[in-house]
Amino acid sequence: MTEKIRILVADDEKPIRDGCQRVLTGHGYEVLSAENGKLALDTLAREPVDILLLDLKMPVMGGEEVLETVRKTYPDIPVIIITGHGTVDTAVECMKKGAYDFITKPFQINQFLIVIRRAADKRTLEAKAKLFEEERLRNLHDLGLEKSRIKTIVNCMGNGVMVTNRDLEVVLHNPALMRLLEISREVSNPAPITEIVNHGPLIDTLKRILSGDSPQQESTAQEIPAGKNVLRSISAPVLGPDRAVLGTVTVLENITAFKQLDQMKSDFVNMVAHELRSPLVSIRQLNSVLLEGLAGPMEPKQQDFIGRGTKKIDALLELISDLLDVAKIEAGRFLQRKVPTDIGKIIEECIALLEPRAKNQGIALTFSCQELKPVHADPKNMEEIFNNLISNAINYSPGGGQVTVTAKGLGEYVEIRVADTGVGIPPEEVPKIFDKFYRVKHPKTRQVMGTGLGLAIVKGAVEAHHGTIDVESVVDKGTTFRVLLPAMTSSFTA
Ligand SMILES: Nc1ncnc2c1ncn2[C@@H]1O[C@H](COP(=O)(O)OP(=O)(O)O)[C@@H](O)[C@H]1O
Numbered sequence: 463m464t465e466k467i468r469i470l471v472a473d474d475e476k477p478i479r480d481g482c483q484r485v486l487t488g489h490g491y492e493v494l495s496a497e498n499g500k501l502a503l504d505t506l507a508r509e510p511v512d513i514l515l516l517d518l519k520m521p522v523m524g525g526e527e528v529l530e531t532v533r534k535t536y537p538d539i540p541v542i543i544i545t546g547h548g549t550v551d552t553a554v555e556c557m558k559k560g561a562y563d564f565i566t567k568p569f570q571i572n573q574f575l576i577v578i579r580r581a582a583d584k585r586t587l588e589a590k591a592k593l594f595e596e597e598r599l600r601n602l603h604d605l606g607l608e609k610s611r612i613k614t615i616v617n618c619m620g621n622g623v624m625v626t627n628r629d630l631e632v633v634l635h636n637p638a639l640m641r642l643l644e645i646s647r648e649v650s651n652p653a654p655i656t657e658i659v660n661h662g663p664l665i666d667t668l669k670r671i672l673s674g675d676s677p678q679q680e681s682t683a684q685e686i687p688a689g690k691n692v693l694r695s696i697s698a699p700v701l702g703p704d705r706a707v708l709g710t711v712t713v714l715e716n717i718t719a720f721k722q723l724d725q726m727k728s729d730f731v732n733m734v735a736h737e738l739r740s741p742l743v744s745i746r747q748l749n750s751v752l753l754e755g756l757a758g759p760m761e762p763k764q765q766d767f768i769g770r771g772t773k774k775i776d777a778l779l780e781l782i783s784d785l786l787d788v789a790k791i792e793a794g795r796f797l798q799r800k801v802p803t804d805i806g807k808i809i810e811e812c813i814a815l816l817e818p819r820a821k822n823q824g825i826a827l828t829f830s831c832q833e834l835k836p837v838h839a840d841p842k843n844m845e846e847i848f849n850n851l852i853s854n855a856i857n858y859s860p861g862g863g864q865v866t867v868t869a870k871g872l873g874e875y876v877e878i879r880v881a882d883t884g885v886g887i888p889p890e891e892v893p894k895i896f897d898k899f900y901r902v903k904h905p906k907t908r909q910v911m912g913t914g915l916g917l918a919i920v921k922g923a924v925e926a927h928h929g930t931i932d933v934e935s936v937v938d939k940g941t942t943f944r945v946l947l948p949a950m951t952s953s954f955t956a
């Protein structure tokens with residue numbers, strides 16, 4: 463459509479054509495004219511026209527015939543019939559055949575302009591509606607394209623994808639999901655969740671997500687056995703624009719190979735550690751026999767060498783025992799048996815064992831303890847925890863100082879603090895010290911022997927007992943480790 467409304471006046475009377483031209487141009491319309499029906503159709507075929515003013519009685523081709531063709535070929539163009547008094551009946555006929563309106567000669571200018579304006583408005587509105595419709599169709603097309611693109615991507619993914627609605631019905635799943643869950647039959651759409659998933663904990667997770675109980679940004683990971691495979695699921699809420707939970711999305715991954723590798727690694731570490739340990743223990747025993755002079759007297763130099771060798775063997779044995787502990791923690795087998803355990807007594811025993819070393823280094827080692835509720839725990843694990851923490855406190859206080867161990871009840875927990883006045887840990891190192899094999903490089907503690915496994919074992923043991931551990935440290939001032947362990951409640955039956 464042109465910017466100005468363009469009107470074609472088809473009339474064989476020149477004064478009418480000229481009159482229309484003058485009046486309409488004066489009112490901002492663009493005007494074309496034709497002196498018979500045939501020429502009018504030629505003009506329509508040649509250029510765009512918005513409104514046709516059509517005289518009924520014209521030579522060559524009359525208005526009725528033109529109207530018929532225009533209705534068929536250009537149905538959008540409103541046709542206004544120009545009639546004389548004698549042809550009003552015919553004009554009414556034309557209206558039935560689809561003419562938009564009619565005006566009678568001689569024209570009343572105002573009336574004439576009103577009719578033209580109405581037709582022009584109709585034309586403009588229709589053109590706008592057409593534009594909107596085109597845009598809507600284009601958007602629908604784009605949306606459809608996007609949808610089919612996403613569908614193709616989801617269908618080609620190696621990971622399983624499953625989307626449920628609020629009613630926990632599966633509304634989208636891909637071939638990988640069916641393959642991983644070993645489902646070969648057709649499932650309905652939407653399918654009740656139990657038709658696809660038969661793992662209770664996963665269904666519980668999805669229910670919890672839908673209830674809005676879990677934090678909205680968080681996703682939940684789970685391991686799911688499926689035939690010979692182990693799958694890992696990650697589930698999260700699907701949120702609407704107002705952050706309401708609309709459904710859930712779960713991605714499934716086959717982690718069987720990782721699991722097998724992990725198992726192989728644990729088996730390997732276990733095997734190597736055991737194979738190494740027994741000969742080392744024998745060598746150590748033989749060394750003790752030599753050192754005690756049971757195999758004959760020894761020169762001081764020989765004694766010194768054998769003594770140094772024994773220290774290296776002890777370090778190796780410690781590494782092996784730490785490696786075995788880590789392997790046990792990773793396999794979830796570190797915690798063996800839980801009994802009501804008196805934490806105060808365990809710490810006292812550790813202190814008694816480490817006292818000589820502290821004294822040797824000029825460290826004052828003290829322990830204070832309030833009446834404590836027992837903890838339902840593996841005593842060996844507890845020994846491991848406090849041995850490591852107190853040894854570290856002594857080891858990493860090279861200039862002497864103070865190591866203070868305190869234990870007290872804290873609500874439903876027992877809180878144990880191991881504080882030292884040693885070298886401290888730089889803030890950027892703190893997050894790494896619980897990692898396996900991680901040791902902070904410090905010139906003053908370079909001579910301290912260690913494996914970097916102690917704190918990894920401590921953390922694993924604390925967490926296996928549903929406890930927490932954190933650390934506060936200031937470089938050159940000291941470090942405090944704080945362990946919280948859930949205490950046994952009086953109603954607890956061991
Ligand atoms: N009380 C402490 N004060 C300062 N640094 C510590 C303390 N405890 C642990 N660390 C740092 O954390 C590292 C890891 O400790 P740990 O896992 O017990 O391994 P290891 O003692 O065998 O090096 C240590 O090497 C040390 O750098």
Ligand SMILES: [Mg+2]
Binds near residue numbers: 850854912914916917
């Ligand atoms: Mg240590």
